Amino acid sequence: xxxxxxxxxxxxxxxxxxxQGSFHSGQMLxxxxxxxxxxxxxxxxxxxxxxxVFDTVFEAMEQQPAEASILFIPAPFARDAALExxxxxxxxxxxxxxxxxxxxxxxxxxxxxxxxxxxVGPNTFGLVSSGQSKIGIMPNKYFIPGPVGVVSRSGTLxxxxxxxxxxxxxxxxxxxxxxGDRVVGLHFIDVLKQFEADPETKAIVLVGEIGGSAEEExxxxxxxxxxxxxxxxxAGKSAPPGKxxxxxxxxxxxxKGTFDGKVKALTAAGVKVAAxxxxxxxxxxxxx
Amino acid sequence: xxxxxxLGKELFKEYGIPVPRGQVVVSAKEAAEAAAGLGDxxxxxxxxxxxxxxxxxxxxxxxxxxxxxxxxRILQMKLNDLVVEKLLVEEKLQIEQELYLALTVDGxxxxxxxxxxxxxxMDIEEVPEERMIKWPIDISIGMQDYTVREICxxxxxxxxxxxxxxxxxxxxxxxxxxLDAELAEINPLAVTPQGLVAADAKxxxxxxxxxxxxxxxxxxxxxxxxLRAEExxxxxxxxxxxxxxxxxxxxxxxxxxDMVQHxxxxxxxFLDFGGGADVERTSQALELLLGTNPxxxxxxxxxxxxxxxxxxxxxxxxxxxxxxxLPVSFRLVGTNETEGKAILEKAxxxxxxxxxxAVRRAVESARAS
Numbered sequence: 115x116x117x118x119x120x121x122x123x124x125x126x127x128x129x130x131x132x133x134q135g136s137f138h139s140g141q142m143l144x145x146x147x148x149x150x151x152x153x154x155x156x157x158x159x160x161x162x163x164x165x166x167v168f169d170t171v172f173e174a175m176e177q178q179p180a181e182a183s184i185l186f187i188p189a190p191f192a193r194d195a196a197l198e199x200x201x202x203x204x205x206x207x208x209x210x211x212x213x214x215x216x217x218x219x220x221x222x223x224x225x226x227x228x229x230x231x232x233x234v235g236p237n238t239f240g241l242v243s244s245g246q247s248k249i250g251i252m253p254n255k256y257f258i259p260g261p262v263g264v265v266s267r268s269g270t271l272x273x274x275x276x277x278x279x280x281x282x283x284x285x286x287x288x289x290x291x292x293x294g295d296r297v298v299g300l301h302f303i304d305v306l307k308q309f310e311a312d313p314e315t316k317a318i319v320l321v322g323e324i325g326g327s328a329e330e331e332x333x334x335x336x337x338x339x340x341x342x343x344x345x346x347x348x349a350g351k352s353a354p355p356g357k358x359x360x361x362x363x364x365x366x367x368x369x370k371g372t373f374d375g376k377v378k379a380l381t382a383a384g385v386k387v388a389a390x391x392x393x394x395x396x397x398x399x400x401x402x
Numbered sequence: 403x404x405x406x407x408x409l410g411k412e413l414f415k416e417y418g419i420p421v422p423r424g425q426v427v428v429s430a431k432e433a434a435e436a437a438a439g440l441g442d443x444x445x446x447x448x449x450x451x452x453x454x455x456x457x458x459x460x461x462x463x464x465x466x467x468x469x470x471x472x473x474x475r476i477l478q479m480k481l482n483d484l485v486v487e488k489l490l491v492e493e494k495l496q497i498e499q500e501l502y503l504a505l506t507v508d509g510x511x512x513x514x515x516x517x518x519x520x521x522x523x524m525d526i527e528e529v530p531e532e533r534m535i536k537w538p539i540d541i542s543i544g545m546q547d548y549t550v551r552e553i554c555x556x557x558x559x560x561x562x563x564x565x566x567x568x569x570x571x572x573x574x575x576x577x578x579x580x581l582d583a584e585l586a587e588i589n590p591l592a593v594t595p596q597g598l599v600a601a602d603a604k605x606x607x608x609x610x611x612x613x614x615x616x617x618x619x620x621x622x623x624x625x626x627x628x629l630r631a632e633e634x635x636x637x638x639x640x641x642x643x644x645x646x647x648x649x650x651x652x653x654x655x656x657x658x659x660d661m662v663q664h665x666x667x668x669x670x671x672f673l674d675f676g677g678g679a680d681v682e683r684t685s686q687a688l689e690l691l692l693g694t695n696p697x698x699x700x701x702x703x704x705x706x707x708x709x710x711x712x713x714x715x716x717x718x719x720x721x722x723x724x725x726x727x728l729p730v731s732f733r734l735v736g737t738n739e740t741e742g743k744a745i746l747e748k749a750x751x752x753x754x755x756x757x758x759x760a761v762r763r764a765v766e767s768a769r770a771s
Contacts, residue, residue: 134707189610215611216507217582223512224541239706253706253737268653270704273736274757277704294652296509323653326509349656352663353672360637360652360674362610363509390664391657392758 116243116288117263117308117315118206118232119182123247126174126204127152128195129186130162134210138186138251139163145248145257151178171195171202182206184240184249192236193218200229208249209235209293216362219297226299233299237361238291239269250291260285261402263309265302266321267292267328268361271349275321275391282395287315292328294361302332310340316402317343319394320385324350325364325371333379343401344385345394348376403607403621406448408490410586410603417577419570420599424492433473433491434466442494443469447476449484450621453525457481462494495599500590502526502534503571505578513538514578516571518553522590545575566598581618582611627690634686636675643668645768646696648675648687650708658702661757667765670696676708684716689724697771698729700764702757705736712738714745721749729767733760 125142129135130152140163143149149165151174158169168174171183183204187195189211199207200222207226214236226233234241240250245259252269256276264279264286266272276289290305292298302320309315318340322329329348336344351373353359355366366372377387388394405413411421425436426448437443447459454460459481463469469491479486500523508515517526518535526534535556539545550571554564578586587604607618622629631638637652641659645667649655655674662669671694675687691699703713714734733754734742743753754760 190613213610215582215614216584216608217579217611220507220512220514220541228542251707266653268651268656270649270651270706271653271657273704273706274654274657277735296507297512298509299512301510321653323656328509331510347657349653349660351660352669353656353659354641357639357672359639359656359672364652364656390661390758392756 115312115314116246117305117312118241118288118290119243119247119249121146121246122148123182123249124148124150124178124180125247125249126150126171126178126180126183126199127165127186128171128183128199130154130165130167131157131160132186135186136162139165141251141254142248145242145254146245147247147249150180171198171204175202180204182208182249184208184210186210189213189215193221196222197225200225200231205231206249207231207233207299208238208240209233209299210238210240210251212237212294214295216295216297219295223297223299234290235293235295235298237295238293238298239272241288241290243288244286252289256280257289258285259287261287261314261316262319262398263287263312263315263317264289264319264321265292265305265309266290267323267363268294268321268349271391272321275319275347275394278392278395279398282399284395284398287312294363296326296362302328303335306332306335306340310342315342317345317398319398320344320346322346322348322376323361323364324348324353324359324366324373324376325361327371329376330379333383333385336380336385337383345388345397345401346380346385347388347391347394348373403609403612403618404450405605405607405618405621406450406488407446407603408448408488409619410605411600413577413581413605414600414603417573419573419577420597421603422492422495422599422601424490427473427489427491428487430470430474430477433489434470436491437463437466437469440491440493444492444494445469445472445476446490446492447479447481447486448488448490449481449486451482451484454481459486495592495594495601497590497592497594497601499593501593502529502589503574503591504585504587504589505574505583506585506587508538511538513541514575515539516553518557520557526589539575544579545572563593570598581605581615582608584608627694631673631690634683634690636673636687636690638690639672640694641669641671643670644697645700645764646670646691646694646698647700647702648673648691649702650675650704654702654704658700658757658761661761662700662765665762665765667761667768670694681712681716681719684713685720688717688720692724692726696728698731698764698768700731700760702733702760703736705738705742708736709738710734710736710742711745714742717751718745718749729771731760731764731767733757
């Protein structure tokens with residue numbers, strides 16, 4: 115099982131001829147991802163890592179129909195590329211770039227909704243159904259199949275935590291990066307719902323951070339709807355208010371989105387919150 | 403990027419949003435001249451800080467002499483550590499009622515959201531939840547008349563005031579969209595005999611969209627080091643401790659700071675030098691940190707896009723050219739880990755493979771020195 119993507123998922127890479135696009139296409143292919151085509155305007159007819167390149171997403175969809183697309187496009191051009199993918203019928207869109215303007219992100223999300231499509235990111239590492247398919251930029255070797263579902267707002271911190279799990283021979287079903295921006299497509303609740311319904315996922319790890327209200331909303335949802343054990347780690351305990359800690363969302367503003375508030379909400383929902391990333395392993399082992 | 407009140411009001415004017423008559427001045431003399439044509443005036447310090455009134459940065463005058471005196475006083479002040487360089491001298495409004503109105507981005511709804519309240523003038527946090535109307539806008543259709551009518555119904559506003567809102571709100575929404583604003587806030591929104599007037603303007607522009615607004619002035623509200631980091635496109639925040647930290651990724655950088663504190667140490671900064679950093683970028687990040695004279699340097703790399711060998715090579719290069727000898731706690735795993743470790747070990751630097759070990763070592767070193 116796993117959620118959102120699997121071995122059968124057919125994937126396009128937008129911006130495949132660029133440095134990041136070509137490198138990560140290679141990495142994804144190595145992992146087993148079903149990349150069927152790439153898109154780079156003006157580069158149609160070329161091939162990258164054996165993948166045919168098309169000028170437009172519509173052309174790619176005529177020749178090599180796909181359900182998913184991943185974007186390696188500079189932020190100023192990401193809106194256009196994302197709308198193109200959605201218009202052409204892509205149902206799962208992974209937005210890797212950071213620094214996409216906020217209003218562009220809102221436009222993309224509104225259009226995705228009318229198309230019934232799922233958007234992951236922006237500013238995400240993507241998602242991976244371990245051992246099956248990876249649509250993202252995470253290092254391949256840490257993502258081995260197993261019973262834990264992971265959902266995270268941040269990238270490298272998520273690798274750190276999955277790295278601990280992998281080192282103790284605990285694999286993952288699917289790992290989803292929500293993205294660090296203020297407006298992102300998938301929220302904790304969307305992914306938690308999928309994990310709850312996935313028979314292979316036995317426990318869930320939630321990696322959050324200060325700022326916004328996503329963790330509080332997740333806590334409320336967990337208390338109401340999630341029967342599976344949930345373990346959390348939250349970053350930003352030491353962050354001073356009013357300072358934006360890298361991610362657009364990671365800022366304590368007007369006393370909202372504090373570390374303590376989030377821990378309290380999650381704990382009240384029955385979620386164990388680990389004090390250090392390494393503790394996740396022990397907490398998971400107690401649950402499965 | 404936060405805009406000064408006077409800049410916000412200039413933009414409001416361009417969009418047909420009524421603002422008080424007024425003038426920006428830089429001296430007491432200019433303030434007196436401006437006041438001469440305006441009658442009773444309010445003199446407002448132009449700094450990027452809230453609660454200017456409480457701090458004494460807003461004053462009133464009923465003649466040019468008084469304006470001269472008050473302006474002179476405010477220009478000497480420091481408001482929350484910010485130097486007052488400019489003043490806005492404006493006509494004093496005849497205010498019948500003070501309202502609150504703002505447009506911002508709601509991350510949960512992924513949409514713009516209107517915040518409106520009849521309890522303007524005061525601190526927004528002090529407005530009770532039930533007195534603040536929150537109404538998300540469907541971005542695909544924007545602000546329609548029915549939206550405004552619905553917000554008015556919820557506010558309990560009708561008649562002439564509703565008519566005013568129907569003209570006012572679409573203009574504010576247009577500005578919000580056109581300028582890639584994160585926030586366009588008016589507090590207070592004054593009800594006057596002449597209609598609605600924006601007595602204040604707080605506009606914040608999305609930093610990621612500044613490239614498409616080249617005519618907006620660059621406004622700096624950061625320390626010199628933070629500005630330098632911005633030039634280098636590094637996410638950097640200055641803190642008070644003595645352990646300089648760099649890591650790759652916002653989440654893991656925060657987690658590193660948290661762990662330093664967990665083990666009793668004090669982080670000197672937050673520095674996320676991002677993914678895929680090359681030798682040059684890594685060197686720049688290191689040089690920036692060394693400029694802060696920390697006691698210990700803690701580097702936490704989990705390479706995904708970032709290659710361990712590149713970071714290691716850059717580190718050795720900077721160390722050799724700078725010749726610094728402060729204790730370094732280096733954690734290095736991920737893409738090209740073996741190559742990276744080899745480079746560091748050859749240069750005599752001990753490499754940790756867990757974050758825990760590296761952080762504990764850094765905290766110990768900071769204590770010892």
